Amino acid sequence: MKLSLLPFLLAIGACTTAYGQDEDVLRPKGRPASLGPTPSRSASSSLPVTIGLEGGINLSFFSQSVSGALETSPIQTFTKGFGLAPYASMFVDVGITPTVGVQLRAAYDRKSYGNSEDAIIDCTLFDEYGQPVQITTTPVNVDYTSAITYITVSPQVRWEPVSRLVLLAGPTVQFRGSAMVTEASQNLGQHDACFFPGPNGEELKSRVVNDTVDDSNALNSLRLGAEFSLAYRLPLTTSIDLVPRLGYQFMFTAPAPAGNPVVDDSRTLTLGQRVVTPSEPTLHSLQAVLGLWVRL
Numbered sequence: 001m002k003l004s005l006l007p008f009l010l011a012i013g014a015c016t017t018a019y020g021q022d023e024d025v026l027r028p029k030g031r032p033a034s035l036g037p038t039p040s041r042s043a044s045s046s047l048p049v050t051i052g053l054e055g056g057i058n059l060s061f062f063s064q065s066v067s068g069a070l071e072t073s074p075i076q077t078f079t080k081g082f083g084l085a086p087y088a089s090m091f092v093d094v095g096i097t098p099t100v101g102v103q104l105r106a107a108y109d110r111k112s113y114g115n116s117e118d119a120i121i122d123c124t125l126f127d128e129y130g131q132p133v134q135i136t137t138t139p140v141n142v143d144y145t146s147a148i149t150y151i152t153v154s155p156q157v158r159w160e161p162v163s164r165l166v167l168l169a170g171p172t173v174q175f176r177g178s179a180m181v182t183e184a185s186q187n188l189g190q191h192d193a194c195f196f197p198g199p200n201g202e203e204l205k206s207r208v209v210n211d212t213v214d215d216s217n218a219l220n221s222l223r224l225g226a227e228f229s230l231a232y233r234l235p236l237t238t239s240i241d242l243v244p245r246l247g248y249q250f251m252f253t254a255p256a257p258a259g260n261p262v263v264d265d266s267r268t269l270t271l272g273q274r275v276v277t278p279s280e281p282t283l284h285s286l287q288a289v290l291g292l293w294v295r296l
Contacts, residue, residue: 048095049296054107054245056289058087062113062146064281068274074119074186074266075276077142081113085147087287093158101158109152109174111255111283114145121186122269123194135269138194141187148219148255149178154227168229172249176221179214180255218256225251229287239295247287255283 062081069075089107096102123138156170187206188194195203213219229247236242259278267274 048101050093050095050101050293051296052091052093052243052291052293054087054089054091054243054289054291056087056245056287058085058109058111059083059286059288060085060111060113061284061286062281063283065279066276067279068276069264070267070271070274072120073264073274073276074121074140074142075264077115077117077119078144078184081115081144081146083113083145085110085112087289089152089289089291093293099160103156103158103168103170105152105154105156107152107154109150109285110147111150111285112145112147113283114143116141116143118142119266121266124269125193136194137267137270138188138192142184143187144182144184146180146182148176148180150174150223151177152249156227156229164233164235166229166231166233166243166245168227168231168245168247170227172225172227172251174223174225174251174253176219176223179212180219182211182213184209184211220253220255220257223251223253223255225249225253225284231291233293241293243291243293245287245289245291247289249285249287251282251284254280256281 060083064079066075066079087107087109089105091103091105093101093103119140119142120137121140123136124132125134125136127133152172152174154170154172156168159167161167185206185208186196188196190205192205195205196207198204227247227249229245231243231245233241233243258280261275261277264274264276
């Protein structure tokens, strides 16, 4: 009986082997059809994308030299300045590797700066009849503020050398978005015998001058520079980070060309007129911002 079953068992084994070979031919990977299609290669290798919003302040530093001016001239007040102004940006970031990516940022970039210093100007003293009796000098406090807005575009390379610590660097381009607005004042001591003559003959202890410049010949419409930042990611959720960032803008292009020679008449009565020449100014900024980075 055992011998008579052997051909039957061999036949079953042969049928089973043939069936397995047929299935390998039809589905070479032996993968059941019920598992669905193989995931596409592009879907599994897509680059991570992060978007973000930032808000904070600009600390701007202005500098300029004026050749020919006295050290005590009011003009010297306008050769330097610093100040705070708002800053806001949005960006998109694309990761290339787990630690390296590229970021494109667009920003509302307001610059404001000013200075206050004491200077010396000429003063004419009058008698009770309104006749000049003496020419002397008097101290005066000079104060000014200037402000201008740029739209800034900054393509950056992002590098995360250690977990959560982010370094950013790249070029920056600033497009002038407003006029340059300046307010300047001169203030004499309240007990000083000197005064500024008013438009109606009154004696003024202070005077204010407002100036708005929106001329493409007087202001550069496009500025080029470099931007460097240090940031730290503080996780709020698995996909959202709170990110404080400290950045520095070093601009290669001046906010304005070098000025034409002008007359400094602050000491005309005692020393005579002086012709002074302003140099090309510089304007750089330090940024302190707080952002929300959202991984899509």
